[in-house]
Ligand SMILES: Nc1ncnc2c1ncn2[C@@H]1O[C@H](COP(=O)(O)OP(=O)(O)OP(=O)(O)O)[C@@H](O)[C@H]1O
């Protein structure tokens with residue numbers, strides 16, 4: 001192994017890693033937000049609207065991320081949607097993650113006991129307040145482990161963005177390997193970076209979970 | 221204590237799919253009195269109770285609170301959500317499973333409705349919540365989350381949550397059925413106090429002792445019909461209907477040892 005090569009490529013690898021984190025973080029936040037909106041629509045909108053949303057979910061979940069990215073990046077300009085690689089990648093990640101996040105929120109909402117919602121209705125609370133004060137906080141708690149889990153899965157989907165030339169970590173690693181033929185070192189760096197990122201996310205996730213469920217579990 | 225409501229139930233029918241759960245139910249619930257609903261499991265007691273605050277939508281007939289139809293503006297024409305919420309503000313409900321909100325403390329559970337529905341400031345609502353909790357004997361448990369309260373304490377918080385809204389009518393659906401036997405008394409005592417203050421109460425219960433001693437009127441239901449509506453003494457001690465006799469026989473057998 002020849003680690004001295006890292007001195008030369010270190011900065012670009014770090015920059016790639018930065019972009020990976022950026023894409024992951026924004027893609028996750030936007031994907032969650034869109035997923036939440038979809039889950040609320042599924043719960044409250046009229047029947048015909050939920051059908052449209054359901055069709056969206058089926059299409060996105062039924063096609064590979066790679067294909068979605070190609071359609072967005074290379075097909076987009078044909079309908080006037082001309083995006084740079086990074087914004088296209090972000091939009092792609094957001095769209096790709098949204099149906100999964102929506103399903104996670106939906107089952108989180110279903111885990112909220114109906115009686116607790118009826119108790120709010122019985123004292124005359126408005127549906128909007130019920131969502132804000134009861135459904136969202138309790139639904140989020142049930143959904144949290146699955147949300148963390150899926151956002152970990154999303155970290156690894158970010159490498160696909162290299163295909164539309166987003167300069168994230170895999171893109172930099174591939175550049176390094178083709179220029180130096182140091183495939184092993186390059187890919188070890190890739191693995192290490194991802195392992196660290198995933199480890200950090202799951203730790204933060206566990207902390208968060210412990211914190212917000214502190215009052216919810218019966219003391220034994 | 222605000223004025224107590226009366227309830228008039230006229231020819232109410234309710235179907236679940238093809239199942240006829242309430243059949244032409246007629247019942248007058250007088251103001252300031254306690255009405256107990258008893259009867260075998262599946263007879264429609266909860267369904268009838270839930271029609272009174274329209275948590276269950278009846279298909280036909282009328283339920284009037286102080287003369288005002290609940291749920292509908294006219295037969296077949298649903299009332300707006302705003303109007304329904306307005307009417308529910310003065311109807312308290314207590315459930316078998318307590319249904320406290322687990323992410324809020326006892327005090328927050330009680331204050332929530334005062335803030336969101338009555339539009340009180342947080343500090344005003346918390347003051348009122350503290351009073352309501354003191355009234356049910358929980359002044360020292362205000363900062364506890366439901367997970368740190370016994371079943372009897374949770375049910376008393378649920379009662380405090382309802383009475384803090386100053387209802388004119390209280391509905392109870394088997395409020396003690398989920399409790400360990402030694403915790404039943406503390407909840408019944410709070411209910412007795414409320415009854416003594418002149419609250420209109422409708423109570424679905426299997427506590428025949430409570431029905432016998434506290435109720436002004438006992439209603440026996442079977443298969444979606446009212447079989448008997450009378451004084452506790454006439455229903456529980458001198459029943460004429462064979463169905464009531466057989467129900468009470470089973471009850472006594474199960475509770476004797
Ligand atoms: N949401 C529902 N969907 C379908 N059937 C229902 C529903 N709710 C109640 N029922 C049926 O209606 C009948 C009356 O139910 P209800 O809960 O009012 O009985 P109950 O007298 O309160 O019984 P219990 O003492 O067991 O609580 C039962 O046969 C029940 O299966």
Ligand SMILES: [Mg+2]
Pocket residue numbers: 265266267393394424
């Ligand atoms: Mg019942």
